[in-house]
Amino acid sequence: MTDPAYIVFSDLDGTLLDHHDYGWAAALPALSRLRAQGIPVVLASSKTAAEIAPLRAEMRLQHCPAIIENGAGILEPHADADAAGDDYARLREALEGLPPNLRARFRGFGDMTDVQVAEITGLPAASATLARRRAFSEPGLFSGDSAALDTFVDALRAQGVRARRGGRFLTLSLGGTKADRMDEIAGRYGAPVTIALGDAPNDIEMLEQADHGIIISNPDGTPMPVLTGERAGRIRRSEKPGPGGWNETVLRLVSELART
Template identity: 40%
Template sequence: MPGLHDPLMIVTDLDGSLLDHHTYSWQPAQPWLDRLKQHQIPLVICSSKTASEIIPLQQQLGISGAPFIAENGALVQLDSANGDTVRHHAGKDYSEICHCLRRLRQQYQFRFSGFADFTDKEVADITGLSVSDAALARRREASESLVWRDSEEQFSAFRDALDAEGFSLTQGGRFWHVMAKGSGKGAALAWLLQSSPAHQLQRFITVGLGDGPNDAPMLDSVDYAVVIKGHSKTPIVLSRADRLNIYETRHSGPDGWVEGLDYFIAQE
């Protein structure tokens, strides 16, 4: 079991994990956040949220400048060896994705609504975010979030049509996410570690925490995986065989987040 003096990296989902699913509060996790900061352990946000949402949240959490993974892995940001900010962008940009979705919707009469179709107020009503925070959620760069309103048969046809266009579908806590095929939280974390100057000097021991099906690729690729009790009807299915390095929490949200770190990280 790793300790606080080991070269740890914590990789965390936000909604339903570090942040409460309903209130977006992280207060139960504050003692652990302070501990990580004290021991200079990097906390990497790995979320479906946009960069515009993550950067101010990093400021509130006291981790400004830390690497992060946004839009379910479609976007990665980190600082390079010379201190420049590097943005890794998987696949096509947002306008190209939205153009493709409009074309498919018209061609096949699919019924769905994406963030490009919603107003800030409508996104706020769906998510419980403030209108100003909903505006940040709509500042997408490399993926689209949508609500499916059609049949399962049409959904299967939609997935096939996206596949033919070079896109994939990922299920999050509230929305389906359309992004470039081959991208995702696991691929984004692999790119981040490979590109991180600090990781090249000393290999990090990674602890990942998540509560939704879209977290599975990330949880499969970390050394220790915390599956937080979630609200999704679809269970998290991990493909890794090392069951001793997987912990499923009894609590949800930030309480489960704390429970998972308590379980895997030895404290002096």
Template identity: 50%
Template sequence: MPRLLVFSDLDGTLLDHTTYSYAPARPALAALRARDALVILASSKTAAEMLPLHQELDLGAAPMIVENGAACLTPTEIDGRDTVYRKLRALLSTLDAPFKGFGDMSVDEVATLTGLPRPAAARAKARQFSEPGLWQGDADQKAQFIAELAQAGITAQEGGRFLTLSYGASKADQMQRICRQNAPCFTIALGDAPNDAEMIAAADRGVLVRNDHGPDLADFPIGARISRTDLPGPEGWCAAILRLLCDWDQYQKGAARHG
């Protein structure tokens, strides 16, 4: 029988955009735990940021997709090595571009931008693999900037708040790797921003979570496999998961009858 794997973005999806609370999603999280589902957090956040939440949710040895897919780590694999990040920052220093990354900001600036408490903002600045930041130029400059980055093997992905730069891998790439390691499996992916789109589209069931504070994704294709929530953030996350679990339970019953 396939195992249920749930891949979830954090800010604006499992976590409220403003308060960062996941409290409204507790019923769905409990329902997933009761079905032995593997919940994989997938975020632009650092491993240092995500580990406390991973532990609070009691996700065990489940991997985390960190820094927008730049790496995939289990809790025991987390360390502070930042060789990749320093390489990325060195390249950025050679480009004359109106991009202000977390490495250019103080802890207080990151706290103000994100609404995070100062200790959490410090963890957000502990980058290892990617650089989120604010684009402060026009669209033509941005296109040129992204083209120059691409020549160096760096991708730029739009999130709910920031433009995040990293070498190569995406959330969807890491999702596929985890699926291969856990085959056979059935996947659900939830997110709210353009950097989640590929992951949502690749899942067996994808959910676009409403976020009135993020980029407009009105053109995102909705169909038999992909749905959009009416409620925002963790409220929408909870409703979508509970609805999909009803389908999952029916599938499991049918498979048992014909197994």
């Protein structure tokens, strides 16, 4: 099989999935065109393998890897959603090894029930169950001032654990970002031109690193600052939000690439 001319990396919520109903039908024309051209579409999300695997199958993208848990891991093509290493167990061990006063300040998904995760995330109960099936990272809520947070982060760093703030959750992992995984996966395909799409600040590294970045409009999300790549002409913004904007901008960019 020949290496593709380019490869697409896409965030999900608010980008390829509608912010309100999580639908993606509006992006079908662009997805169909990419499939017809043999272009891999790599889903890149904070979602777990258990959440992404069925969605990847619905989109007929099982043959493509997916970036899961914000870059902490990769779900391989056609892989079982439960296939994972021991990262999560190591994270939980690191947490339990903290002094009790620090440990008590962090309440991770592993410390909550499915119902509690549903309450704090707004997810339906079934989705909350899948969100708790973690393999590579541990999101949670931290209570305390900035000094306490610094102490917490430093104590985990000493054990090789990285803590990153993303929206309301502090997420622990053993490293890896969407941008790191994008480079790793692109290398498997012969390092083709990379296209990245996202709508939120946690997508910035991936957008900036790609050859072509597309910021999908999300009026309900955290505003995206003007990025360096925008000034250089490598990053553009969609007018429409969600999958409608995804479809429009991808089709336009694919047509442009076909003419070069």
